Amino acid sequence: MSELHARHRRVLPDWLALYYEDPLEITHGEGRHVWDAEGNTYLDFFGGILTTMTAHALPEVTKAVSEQAGRIIHSSTLYLNRPMVELAERIAHISGIPDARVFFTTSGTEANDTALLLATTHRRSNTVLAMRNSYHGRSFSAVGITGNRGWSPTSLSPLQTLYVHGGVRGRGPFAGLGDAAFIEACVEDLRDLLGHTRPPAALIAEPIQGVGGFTSPPDGLYAAFREVLDEHGILWIADEVQTGWGRTGEHFWGWQAHGRSGPPDIVTFAKGIGNGTSIGGVIARSEIMNCLDANSISTFGGTQVTMAAGLANLSYLLEHDLQGNARRVGGLLIERLRAVAAQDPGVREVRGRGLMIGVELTKPGTDTADPDRAAAVLEAARAGGLLIGKGGGHDTSALRIAPPLSLTVAEAEEGAAILEGALRSTQ
Incomplete structure (x- = not known):
């Protein structure tokens, strides 16, 4: 050793x-x-x-970090922060969400935790739909909606979580069906589940499950789910922590493979946007983001050095x-x-x-x-x-x-x- x-x-x-x-x-x-x-x-x-x-x-990212660190590293969200505003503007524009607001965190875990806070407050429900085999982070609330036993160390949770079929195409009771029949079966399972519970706040789903082994449903599943969710007023949270920023090649966001019904109500992101610096965040429609009726800040979310890195990294990504x-x-x-x-x-x-x-x-x-x-x-x-x-x-x-x-x-x-x-x- x-x-x-x-x-x-x-x-x-x-x-x-x-x-x-x-x-x-x-x-x-x-x-x-x-x-x-x-x-x-x-x-x-x-x-x-x-x-x-x-x-x-x-070089573009290291130069931006070095130059920003030479001016100021941190001031918190209690003060106006030009790099944070500039990155938020760019992300809001490319999110596809109308009248989008952006809140920065330090990780994907914290971003998903914030999304759950917003959804449950907006909907006044602590019930959440999540996908089997999913992973959403390591906080107390995030492990409570994680459908992967290897990454969920406790059954205790502030949320009531109901797990839905569909995140894994090649295993489970519907694996032998064709794509269209698979989607239909998953939708019917969702409808049946909703008939046995009070209306949940949201469905949170990774377009491609990361920790779960890069599994995904057929294209269109989440659009089909969205039609059912909208009937009940249930929000759709797309966890783009691993799939965002063009990694899937075909789309900039993973949800776009399922996007015929429009963008999600909430999108969470992290990881790649910072290229190694600690950036996470939440994008949501203004009425959802602004639903909190108490003060909130972030000491380290949106700090100047990480925002400078994110701006440089996003520019490089798009320009190349x-x-x-x-x-x-x-x-x-x-x-x-x-x-x-x-x-x-x-x-x-x-x-x-x-x-x-x-x-x-x-x-x-x-x-x-x-x-x-x-x-x-x-x-x-x-x-x-x-x-x-x-x-x-x-x-x-x-x-x-x-x-x-x-x-x-x-x-x-x-x-x-x-x-x-x-x-x-x-x-």
Whole structure:
């Protein structure tokens, strides 16, 4: 055990997860690569859990942070803050939500917590609909609506949560149906559920489930849900913490794959917008955002340095069409990985959109999850110079691949080759 690992174990919680049998200390990065304390180089296909969205040490972002830090780092929301107003204006404009208001937080957890506060206050109900296999953060309220047992450490909650079918296409009671029949069955399940409870405040859903292993329903499910929700006055919260900012390639927001009924009532975001700096937030229609009748501030949400980083990062993303790059390079990477999977009986499915790709592993010839092999592939990929993540529902048996959106075709091919070797070595 390394000296730093020993110190970590002495002072940090046992439940604070670390990847790898010999945990990795990353010291610096550039572009799509990072280096560890021993000088080893890795191609980064996980981006600090989908957070380094554009590139490591992106000059435009580091310059903006440095210049802002030289002026003022922080003043709180009690004072006017030009970078916060400018970023809020840009996000409100691209959100698609009419008369949008933006509130900044420091994380996706806090953003979802705020969305729940707004929805339950606006609707005067503490009942929330959530998706099975979902994940929304680590706060007391967020774990109370998380439908993934591995990330929900307590059954206690300030909310009454009812879980809905549909977030996982390939498993569960409707898995054998075609897409249209699948959507119809999920909608009927939702209607039946609503007939047995007082009207909930909101449905919160990830367009693509992140921790759940990058699973998603057929396009249009949430639009179909929205029609039912609107009949009951129930709000729709889209958790875009992992899917936002063009990562899926085809759309800027994940909800747009289900958007025939218009934008959600509330959108939450975090991770990629800050490219590693702590930015989260909530976008909502003004009557929802302004429904609170007590004072509220945020000490660190919207602080000047993170807002400067977000502005520079968003500008780079849009000016360099990283959404288009995610679509093009991600499409090539998915097809390359599907070709690899066709030769591996332990790969159940390669799924995803853009640069948000899941590879689900099962014991050959069965639908039984294989978390041991997933852990072994993670180790083998690292040994080959590639960092990936893992996740899943009942067991952590899905490999999670989410590189920075500036990934090149050559880097995609390099990473796919390393992953192919890791899969072969663990068969």
